[in-house]
Amino acid sequence: MTFVAPLNLILLGSMDWSPVRISIETSVTATLITLAVGLAAAAWRERRSGPAAALVDGVFLLPLVLPPTVVGFLLLLLFGRNGPLGKLLLQFGATVVFSWPATVIAAAVVSFPLMYLTARAALEQVDSRFLEAARTLGASEWRVFREIALPLAWPGVLAGTILSFARALGEFGATLMLAGNIPGRTATIPVAIYFAVESDDMTRAFAWCAIDVIISLALLAGLYHWTRAQGRARWMRR
Amino acid sequence: MPLRVQIAKQLPNFALDVSFTAGDAPLGILGPSGAGKTMLLRCIAGLEQPNLGRIDLNGRVLLDTAARIRVPARERRVGLLFQHYALFPNRTVAENIAFGLHNLPVEERSRRLAALIERTHARGLEARYPRELSGGEQQRVALARALSIEPEALLLDEPLSALDTHLRSQVEAELQETFAAYRRPTLVVTHNIEEAYRLGEQLLVLARGRVAAFGSKEEIFNHPPSLEVARLTGCKNFSRARPVSDHVVEALDWGCNLRVAHTLARPAAHVGIRAHHIDFTEPSSASASADNVENVFPCWLVRSSETPFRITLYLRLHKPPAESGEYQLQAEVFKEKWERFRKLPQPWHVRLAPDSLFLLPE
Numbered sequence: 001m002t003f004v005a006p007l008n009l010i011l012l013g014s015m016d017w018s019p020v021r022i023s024i025e026t027s028v029t030a031t032l033i034t035l036a037v038g039l040a041a042a043a044w045r046e047r048r049s050g051p052a053a054a055l056v057d058g059v060f061l062l063p064l065v066l067p068p069t070v071v072g073f074l075l076l077l078l079f080g081r082n083g084p085l086g087k088l089l090l091q092f093g094a095t096v097v098f099s100w101p102a103t104v105i106a107a108a109v110v111s112f113p114l115m116y117l118t119a120r121a122a123l124e125q126v127d128s129r130f131l132e133a134a135r136t137l138g139a140s141e142w143r144v145f146r147e148i149a150l151p152l153a154w155p156g157v158l159a160g161t162i163l164s165f166a167r168a169l170g171e172f173g174a175t176l177m178l179a180g181n182i183p184g185r186t187a188t189i190p191v192a193i194y195f196a197v198e199s200d201d202m203t204r205a206f207a208w209c210a211i212d213v214i215i216s217l218a219l220l221a222g223l224y225h226w227t228r229a230q231g232r233a234r235w236m237r238r
Numbered sequence: 239m240p241l242r243v244q245i246a247k248q249l250p251n252f253a254l255d256v257s258f259t260a261g262d263a264p265l266g267i268l269g270p271s272g273a274g275k276t277m278l279l280r281c282i283a284g285l286e287q288p289n290l291g292r293i294d295l296n297g298r299v300l301l302d303t304a305a306r307i308r309v310p311a312r313e314r315r316v317g318l319l320f321q322h323y324a325l326f327p328n329r330t331v332a333e334n335i336a337f338g339l340h341n342l343p344v345e346e347r348s349r350r351l352a353a354l355i356e357r358t359h360a361r362g363l364e365a366r367y368p369r370e371l372s373g374g375e376q377q378r379v380a381l382a383r384a385l386s387i388e389p390e391a392l393l394l395d396e397p398l399s400a401l402d403t404h405l406r407s408q409v410e411a412e413l414q415e416t417f418a419a420y421r422r423p424t425l426v427v428t429h430n431i432e433e434a435y436r437l438g439e440q441l442l443v444l445a446r447g448r449v450a451a452f453g454s455k456e457e458i459f460n461h462p463p464s465l466e467v468a469r470l471t472g473c474k475n476f477s478r479a480r481p482v483s484d485h486v487v488e489a490l491d492w493g494c495n496l497r498v499a500h501t502l503a504r505p506a507a508h509v510g511i512r513a514h515h516i517d518f519t520e521p522s523s524a525s526a527s528a529d530n531v532e533n534v535f536p537c538w539l540v541r542s543s544e545t546p547f548r549i550t551l552y553l554r555l556h557k558p559p560a561e562s563g564e565y566q567l568q569a570e571v572f573k574e575k576w577e578r579f580r581k582l583p584q585p586w587h588v589r590l591a592p593d594s595l596f597l598l599p600e
Binding site: 127129130132133134135136137138139140143147148151152233234235 | 283284285310311312313314315316317318320322324325326327328329337338340341367368369383384386387
């Protein structure tokens with residue numbers, strides 16, 4: 001196989017571009033959810049210790065160590081017609097399985113541990129004297145977090161966001177289990193590649209791989225410049 | 239008294255168990271490293287929880303473990319100046335100082351900010367970030383920030399220790415100026431004896447979590463209540479003592495009888511004298527029969543140690559030292575005086591003036 005066939009397909013051929021849109025929409029939405037939930041969980045965990053907190057840690061990190069298919073299967077049990085959340089949602093006339101929100105849920109759950117771990121490490125790195133100084137100056141705990149802890153932990157939180165986004169973009173196993181492969185609705189780039197290979201359309205698979213590499217490199221380049229710009233902030237310049 | 243503190247807290251190596259009251263004047267808290275000084279300030283500010291106790295400030299209860307009252311730090315209105323200032327690195331000087339003015343209307347806020355900057359000589363620094371400030375400037379900004387909440391008490395943790403030596407006297411003068419204007423309970427923690435004396439009007443000596451002495455600084459320095467306090471306040475010379483008569487004690491380690499000006503209710507166990515109180519008498523006044531003159535004794539130099547303006551002399555009394563290192567007294571004199579008598583033949587004569595000697599109970 002030459003490079004010409006996939007290139008022809010991309011430039012002239014009949015590519016259905018929907019997996020690109022779905023992948024990006026899914027990753028962005030999942031990352032935003034992960035950022036909010038991961039930060040809240042990290043901030044909550046930072047104030048606690050003991051066996052209960054350690055157990056919570058274990059649950060939070062499970063998606064990182066389990067195979068994505070297991071995560072997908074568990075989510076399927078949870079959101080399926082007979083699952084507790086599935087039943088609840090059905091009462092409002094909503095089904096999650098095999099819909100676009102399912103891709104978001106799968107990507108968010110799988111990328112959550114990365115966000116949680118990095119955000120927690122970043123918050124723990126913040127010198128507690130800054131937080132204490134803020135408290136003696138009359139600041140509420142929310143203000144201490146929002147105006148002192150979070151800005152100081154921001155470079156680390158940003159790193160977690162990047163990792164989560166990358167993980168969400170590459171998510172395959174859990175997505176396939178929970179969202180399936182519905183072209184134009186739940187088929188992300190990784191899923192499209194899998195089904196292209198399965199139907200022996202190597203040219204299309206190659207084309208998708210090339211597109212995925214380009215998107216990933218562009219993303220990394222953008223983030224590199226963004227983080228460098230952040231690092232040039234006047235207050236942290238060395 | 240505006241600030242009343244009575245707290246106990248178990249720490250890894252010892253228990254902090256402190257009670258004192260502070261008026262509207264600076265109180266110096268002196269103690270060696272690890273005596274619990276910082277912990278004491280943190281308990282008052284509400285950053286640490288004592289196991290037991292009560293703190294009240296101007297009639298407001300900040301802590302009462304018996305009544306289960308623990309006012310959180312943000313509601314205590316206690317200003318705390320951290321040892322390394324803890325300025326928010328991501329905020330400018332103006333933003334740091336204004337952090338505590340958050341709830342005020344905009345006009346009031348900028349008026350108060352300007353007044354604080356003026357008061358702490360921080361003008362011209364407003365737009366800078368903490369890492370762009372010198373140590374002395376950081377100290378001023380941290381002080382302005384601590385004062386921004388109009389605290390009812392001000393706590394300073396080693397306010398000068400992070401500064402270069404040449405900056406200290408300048409910043410110390412600024413602190414004294416601030417204290418003079420503030421006139422509310424002010425606690426200054428330090429391990430530096432001279433700083434504690436200069437900055438505090440009253441003095442509290444803390445040793446391993448306990449109050450070893452508390453009162454007027456002159457009284458504590460002139461009449462330390464115990465051997466420990468005498469040591470912590472910088473006294474270098476001690477001898478075991480045995481009372482002989484009303485105003486005479488036998489100094490066992492110095493091998494002589496000493497007349498003393500002050501006596502104790504309890505029997506004295508030690509007698510002490512500060513290094514700079516040891517007086518060298520000229521040979522003319524110390525006659526050949528020196529022992530007849532009150533508290534004057536012949537002495538020989540064992541070794542000496544110089545600082546730029548003073549010299550510390552390690553002395554042996556009564557007879558020449560057999561081997562070096564065996565000194566009994568440590569005297570400190572200005573170099574000008576030392577230059578006058580260093581060439582004279584030994585023995586020299588020291589006088590341990592009766593009103594410079596203090597007795598210490600067991």
